[in-house]
Amino acid sequence: MSGVRKVALVVGAQGVIGRNLVAHLEGLGDWEVIGLSRRGGPSSARVRHVEVDLLDAEDCRRKLAELGRVTHVFYAAYQDRPSWAELVAPNVAMLVNVVDAIEPVATGLAHVSLMQGYKVYGAHLGPFKTPARETDPDHMPPEFNVDQQRFLEQRQRGKAWTWSALRPSVVCGFGLGNPMNLAMVIAVYASISKELGLPLRFPGKPGAYDALLEMTDAGLLARATVWAATDPRCANQAFNINNGDLFRWSELWPKIARYFGLEVAPPLPMSLDVVMADKEPLWKEMTRRHGLAGHTYQEVSSWRFGDFVFSWNYDMFADGSKARRFGFHEFVDTEAMFLGIFDDLRRRGVIP
Incomplete structure (x- = not known):
């Protein structure tokens, strides 16, 4: 999208991942940034914050209706629940609500970036195959990260926009x-x-x-996320992102x-x-x-x-070598x- 003004919609803008991603995009200078979160936040010259309940489909449609200039969605929202099974419904619903609301109005939508993690590999369940690789098979559900990616894969078919999935380890940064x-x-x-x-x-x-x-540094993850969302080679790909040591x-x-x-x-x-x-x-x-x-x-x-x-x-x-190869x-x-x-x-x- 060289020469085209890029407008980022950062979903989950007040979390550790979202906050650092907003700061990185703001510092790049060629992005307009819109942050979505339950709490909202103070806006600046390049960053506008919008308070929204992502679990409320109508609230999403109403708040996102005027965001037709969005070119990139960076999805980093998360709802905690007591059990792995209970995580699925709210976390899938939030992503669906955002895409349902933004896709019809953002006619220049180019990319949807999904934040995942090593739960894709079953890391939260017990000893798993290491080093984990993006080509490893799925594990027994429930797993909302997998369901979110499948939703994007199905929704993207035949569309002009692409997706990417970032899989960090434990993310560390200010929040x-x-x-x-x-x-x-x-x-x-x-x-x-x-x-x-x-x-x-x-x-x-x-x-x-x-x-x-x-571990995965939040600043490093922010840079990798923007890279994957803007490099054509990364279209419709998942990447492990870690510090490298x-x-x-x-x-x-x-x-x-x-x-x-x-x-x-x-x-x-x-x-x-x-x-x-x-x-x-x-x-x-x-x-x-x-x-x-x-x-x-x-x-x-x-x-x-x-x-x-x-x-x-x-x-x-x-294994973080796929990102390096790309x-x-x-x-x-x-x-x-x-x-x-x-x-x-x-x-x-x-x-x-």
């Missing part, structure tokens, strides 16, 4: 009030450990401390502890969702005493997700990523 924010989990857990005069203990399952893992918590955890000025004690399996449930009064006191920005305990808590990630006592990584060659050092995010959280006054 508040997000149910899946591992960097925030570690930062707040470490800060509270320090406040209580405790060493930093790895809270995961036995074996998780030594499993082989990878592997690590074990047993190696990285002591370095994180040193960053926070903490000693490391032997791992102790515990549910963060349980042991951190009573820490809100302490957080309020820390916020007052350290002069923090004043974010609520709920905004900085993603304990269930931390328990989920720290339960992986099996290898968790995918032309995306960026990488991020995972240790530097974590420390950089912690620096950012301190600059913002989120943690002491």
Whole structure:
């Protein structure tokens, strides 16, 4: 689309992924950006935020009716539910509602980008084939990521627009009030450990401390997402997107502890969702005493997700070579990523 003004519709614009994608698009200079979310947000010269209930088909039609200039849809919305089966209906419905609303009015629609993850490979169910590859067969349903992609594949047939699917590992970056924010989990857990005069203990399952893992930096993912949506070679393709290095918590955890000025004690399996449930009064006191920005305990808590990630006592990584073969060659050092995010959280006054 060289020479054509590009208009991005970022769906889920206030999450870790969406927020970083909006910032990246805004910085490129040749994009107009419209962000959709339940909370909306402050608009700027190049970014307009729209508050919408994605589960309400009529609200989607009404709010998106005037967005006929959209050329690219970047779908990164997510609704959490207690079980894997319960995730399917709302997460598929939101994508369907967005496409149903935007496709009839956006006559210049060129691409729909879908954010997925390693659940496509069954990574959330237990030990799976590693490295996972985009050509691996589906696993037993339910799985909303797979259903979303099938919907796009079927909807795209015979159309001028194309789709792509991005499959990151755990995405790390700045975001508040997000149910899946591992960097925030570690930062707040470490800060509270320090406040209580405790060493930093790895809270995961036995074996998780030594499993082989990878992460995906939110900035790297944003750049890869725009690349896949604008490079013709990537039309109707799925790509694993990861930092490009592997690590074990047993190696990285002591370095994180040193960053926070903490000693490391032997791992102790515990549910963060349980042991951190009573820490809100302490957080309020820390916020007052350290002069923090004043974010609520709920905004900085993603304990269930931390328990989920720290339960992986099996290898968790995918082959990222397909993206490199198609032309995306960026990488991020995972240790530097974590420390950089912690620096950012301190600059913002989120943690002491």
